[in-house]
Amino acid sequence: MTKMPSDFAAQSAILRLTSDLSGAEPLPAHLRGSVVAIGNFDGVHRGHQAVLKKTLELAKMRQCPAVVLTFEPHPRSFFNPEQPVDRLTDAQEKAAILGLLGFDVVVEQAFDASFSGLSAQEFIDQILIERLGASEVITGVDFHFGTKRQGNPAFLQQAGERHGFGVTLIEPFTDEGGAIVSSSRIREDLAEGDVVAAAALLGYHYTLASVVIKGRQLGRTLGFPTANMALPLQTGLKHGIYAVRFRRADGTLYDGVASFGRRPTVDSDGSALLETFVFDFSGDLYGEFCSVSFFAYLRGEEKFDSLDALMVQMHRDEAEARAILSGVQSLSQLDSYLTFPDVAADAD
Template sequence: MSATERAIGLPLPDGAVITVGTFDGVHRGHHDVLTTLVRHARARGVPSVVITFDPHPLEVVNPAVAPLLLTLRDEKLALFAEAGVSYVAVLPFTATLAAFEAERFVDEVLLGRFAMRELLVGHDHGFGRGRMGDIDVLRTLGQSRDFQVVVLPPVHTADGSAISSTAIRQALAAGELERAALGLGRPYSISGEVVRGDQRGRTIGYPTLNLAPLSERKLLPPDGVYAVRVQLPEGAYGGMLNLGPRPTVGDLVRRIETHVFDAGADWYGARIRLDFVARLRGTRPFAGLDALKSQLAEDERQARALLATAEPTAALS
């Protein structure tokens, strides 16, 4: 069964194998947890359950340091589905939940509502008030309440760096798309609905798809022009994306506009995904539309060349 968001409390007569976390980015380290979760659940003949939170816990307990997100709620759910988990439960993270002691969270939520038989966690996991529910506490609770605790080691990149959501955010903020993709196990992406723009691109031979404004909680790489893969409902296409203002025409609003290569249709209202492959250049003004058109032609040449050698990514289902 594909991952589906459900109400708290599931019909789990035989129990479940569970993992708990924010899973921002659903990166390679998270994927290792999810793969093991599904395998252990199948071996036991019970469902696999991911329990995650919305909003991000730091938005409640310490908003001043809450990070921008690699994956919004719907993006996370889609990635959980791809991992093959049975169920996803999204718990509203509130001040009340934040105050739960680890023991209470285990007893009332994991055991009381989800009939947990086995808990999979990362090596640095902690939950409950003040993250006091560390590995030692969980193992003690497991012994007294008859559930197994499986602790998974960190996953590292080829250079030995531990993969983490924080490290991936730092890479994206610096425009280091390749480093971010190594941690994620896929290109960084944004998703949204195609809306009608001012159609200015059509007048210079580069019509664009315009995305509706994204959540202010979504992390974006630096403004600039990027080679992207455009995941449309009917398949994947290459393209180039302008993220930011359009200073040549005096438009200082930050926009997300994508010119799709070798495709043309009315996609208004469609939900699409844009996978960032490479940064071509920064945003800058040009002397006029002719200079802009000349630069766009060079951007297209570079983007096509980069996309021809880049590994393809999956289209929207």
């Protein structure tokens, strides 16, 4: 089994292309001629993984680098900044997952006014040929590019024939029920608190990551100290209590129970916060970049009549979460890397 680096985010090979298209350097010579997967890949879900798997297979067969070209910010957030997309994976987490899957480089193209103004042919010339020197491009059959989405798969294939690079188009990936796997479906599941259904589409357990910040420290006085994380306002996960696994920056994993919401018993007017009671841990996590993976929805937020009543329920939540987490199984090798302690221990 492949061992997971203790700080897998830092180990991912990330090459960020400048948004100054006229002055950016091309990929270094040893990375040119690569097989390139193109897409937003938000969530790196099972549908994305079909595109990525084909890319890795071709790169291995041809003994050349495997590269991902992705875009930051998400194009929908660029065009509609007042309603940014609820990202399933931020740039760092996405790059980390792509690194774990086996990619040599993640090329993160700035999606800004200059880039969005490129014509479809300019995208071919400046990005695929001059910058990347791609020998093969892998993408979904619904891929569009260039200003006003003027470039489509047929245009890409014709350009490949003219310029000497191959094009492989992947049909939409469907789940066991025949429905297309998409980031939108996953967001809908998360909005209902159905993290089990979301995990089935992702191929791993949904994960949120952020820096641990200081809170009011009320949990400490109640015997339930929590690691608190502020999340983007657009985070669409249903408010409630969840059984989770908590990963420290060094890769160490702990079981826990997390509350995501506005804490109606103690702080009804507060902004949404992710608070994780980490089982069997004592120490200082402030300032540490950690992640929380969601395994089960336990209950919704409630406003209790007293702190004593809240504490009684918290003990019940802890017992239920421990029972659930003691019996969970990995969904995939990627899920094992991210959320299962035996693999983390092997990496040490």
